[in-house]
Amino acid sequence: MKKVLINISLLLSTLFVFNSCVEDDFNIGEISAPDNLSVETEVLGVSEEMPNGDGSGAVRFNASASNAMTYKFIYGDGFEEVSADGTTTHNFNENGVNDYTVTIVASGTGGASSNMTTTVTVFSNFSDPETKQLLTGGSSKTWYVAASQPAHLGVGASSGENMASPTYYAAAPFEKAASETSSCFYEAELTFSLNGEDIVYNQDNMGRTFFNVDYTSDFGGNGSEDQCLDYDTSGAKSVSLSPSTSGLQEDQTTGTVINIAGGGFMAYYIGASSYEVLSITENTMHIRAIPGTDPALAWYLKLTTAQGTQEPEEPEEEFETEFEELAWSQEFDEPLDTDIWNFEIGNGQSGWGNNELQYYTDENAEVVDGNLVITARAEDTNGFDYSSSRITTQDNFEFTYGRVEARAKLPQGAGTWAAIWMLGAIFDEVGWPATGEIDIMEFIGRDPNHVLGTLHYPGRSGGNADGGETEIENPDTEFHTYSVEWSAERIVFLMDGEVFHSYANTPDSPFNKDFFLILNLAMGGNLGGEVAEDFQQSSMEVDYIRVYQ
Template identity: 55%
Template sequence: MKYFKIIFSLLAIALLFSSCQDDDLGLDTILVPSNLQVTTEISDDGSGEVSFQASANDALSYKYIYSDGTSAVSLGGDITKRFTSVGLNTYLVTVVAYGKGGVSSSKSIEVEVRSDFNDPETKQLLTGGSSKTWYIASAVPGHLGVGQNVNDDGPIVDGGGFFSGPPNFGPECFYDDEMTFSLNENDGILYEYKNFGVTFFNWQFTLQFGGNGEEFVDECLDFTSTETVPLSLVPASSGIDEQRSTGTVLSIADDGFISYYIGQSQYEVLSITENKMSLRAVQGNDNFLVWYLILTTSPDGTVGDGGEEEEAFVSEFTNLVFSDEFDGDDLDTDIWNYEIGNGTNGWGNGEAQFYTEDNVKVQDGNLVITARREAESGFDFTSGRITTQDNYDFTFGRVEARAKLPEGGGTWPAIWMLGANFDVVGWPETGEIDIMEWIGNNPDEISSALHFPGNSGGNPVYGTTPVQNATSVFHTYAVEWTQDNIIFLLDGDEFFTFTNDASLPFNKDFFLIMNVAMGGVFGGDIDLAFQESSMEVDYIRVYQ
């Protein structure tokens, strides 16, 4: 985290200044650390744990940089790291030894580590299968509590033995926090802590962050941290009562934390449901104290009536009949067609792009459709659009697409369907089902819509829902289409239902379309700074 880097830098500067003042040493006494040696002890129990020991002549501190994207600092050179990718994996580890004046030397080694741990149920509940934001359950008794760090003294449930906070007792900065857990393209977990500039600090840590350091006076301090850091699901090494715990620990990299700062990055998951999570964490500078947190998915701090959860949506379609996982190196043209050009009047929407084949790629397991600012055939932008017209169409079923969206004002990605008789009857008579539309000028919302005679163009029947991190993590966009209803879902949650009937054009074959438009009547003004951005699609599937 940034604040630890600052502390370390200040420490190094202080040591340098101290040397200059006390001994009046010259530059010739600033020695590059030499003879850097790194030894390891690799666990063979499947925990993924590796102990490192580094030593070097004239070194003041050491930094470990791991190929999983994390790093850590050790003053003495000893550190233990838990690698969490399941299976036997090889990691590159670079150790940097720092001497006086910030001079350094480095050494890289590889370690082969096995991790057998996996907890798909917790991962699913934590992220909702894609991305989920949690808040402090301010309306719940015991949403912050503290007790002794022993399993037989004080409850290992909501609240602790010494103090159990009543509803809404804490400061506003505590209850504004947003903690988002998301799956990345490798099915790993990302954690983003959004605190709007201030964080609730335990009093024992306030002095080092500009607070008063007074006993029992917790403070909200200026602190900005909206960076995304990797998160691991790992088994706790000790101290778990498995009768009152899931046995899983959230271990946040780079000294990250969850909302209330206690100098700790590991949180034992006591329990987790769709909308409530109870956590336990030992205070970083006091092994006697353990803190309890309750989180909820409700921004108002509640967990529903009596803690009951909403019933999850259950699809009636379970038979996979079509899919493209985009695992090859090229687009499958037996399924997909490229659409080229700008259509008539920007495909009827005043769109600013010219579609080409070059803007569509399949790479790294994803379909990538890229919009660019570049001149082509009299237009200032290029992009891509593909369809399954005349290759694959179907009537009724569930369509799912897992996608990460482009960023930038004026971008307008869409995953949608048109009636297969489009060439015969035209639009809107053929009918249009927009599974997902999103615009970069309104990045916190997606929409789904239906176009048909009487409700088309600027007058469709539509629904919207909030979406978070649409450009940085993959979300699942879906439609459940029957002769009675057309239901739209985001990450498995229903947000818009349309009643279908025999008079509407939604009772016949439709084909699939995916594209990224620029500008137009829906995309709006294009950011002058926009240069290039892509929609990435992990898969698209049809169930019947």
């Protein structure tokens, strides 16, 4: 990605226009106008060689006032921003030397506010033609929320070691479709078009906007939860691109920020109009923004050009396995061999770390007519509403590299979460995700048309895991084959012999040591979601599981 850096000549006027306004409305509580409003500014990256900045084009503002609750910055270039603590950084990106009058509005209680202005003079010449091309497709391109992807919406820290991923919360696939208060989130159509050399943005949300809880009361909502509210976002808005100043590493971001004028935003209203592009391809985009009410947080959003789904990766050529010799198998023609399989009993810590709702027993897994059948039931079990089983080969069968193949029929019903997976054998020593996790197959009943294949490792775990998905037909009535090809060079996920996700293995990854197998059927939890009210029982049936080396 080629970029032309920016040189800035910034002159801050010493004259500030300051005025204070108070509304005479005795029904809105105590009126307290902010006073002593002031602002400090800093051109980032000033050095002897670059006295006007490091080429980032960024100016940092730090406003303060007594009795201020929020600060609004109106930059004079069509962009504005709300900051809870008065600190913000803005990039002035119009090419050439331009003067901008920046207005800072400090808001207090009872509708009172104070404002001041300052003038900045800026020279900019930033360019990122690659992102512009991918964003617009060279003419016009429409993006949608990648609803079927884990962590399509998430929240994490805005600074520190883990600010590249949503470590605090990650939405499960289609999570926001379950409630009428949030279902409009997936309907937004985000279109970026070229008008000459300029980028124009138009968001069609069908007249309904998904608002963060901090803003719902401002737009007629209840102020207690995220809500879809009547708010039309149609209408063209100008877009500029600017360099990132977040401090993310080069391998964590493209280094480019999308700025939407006129208070524009993407799909979820958080009081932000600037989005850092963490990654972008022809069909996928991962972005990050800092909300207006809490600068300590960062919100993350995954977008796709296919409405409601993430397009699966296509293999470049027909897949050929490198593992042909059968090294180990379980055909389930006889009763379950407990010398190989361990039953894990209970609900674990915090629902096995996923807020799962079931209690695992040694009675919900049995061999029936040549198949291992793991059944989840709606029944009171040791204080939990559901029972099921989870079995592992830990300490009994562990291996490094090979092709694992399982033929299975999957459960049905919203809330079911079936998995055939592996954990690093040193799990008890190093913990998760340091030990590594290979999810050969995951299936969630409320999305019966897809199966997932996923890797978890340091830096890519939980809602930010490294995974893919593929479409499936009749998963609960027909057997399908789920496989993973695991070597020192690659890890490849397949369903019925077709590749849908791959990973380039490296010597530094946790995927170069012994792993053990796990089969389980969970209920609810972070990925399983809300259980259907009429759920009684459902099963995962496994015909066989084989390891080739």
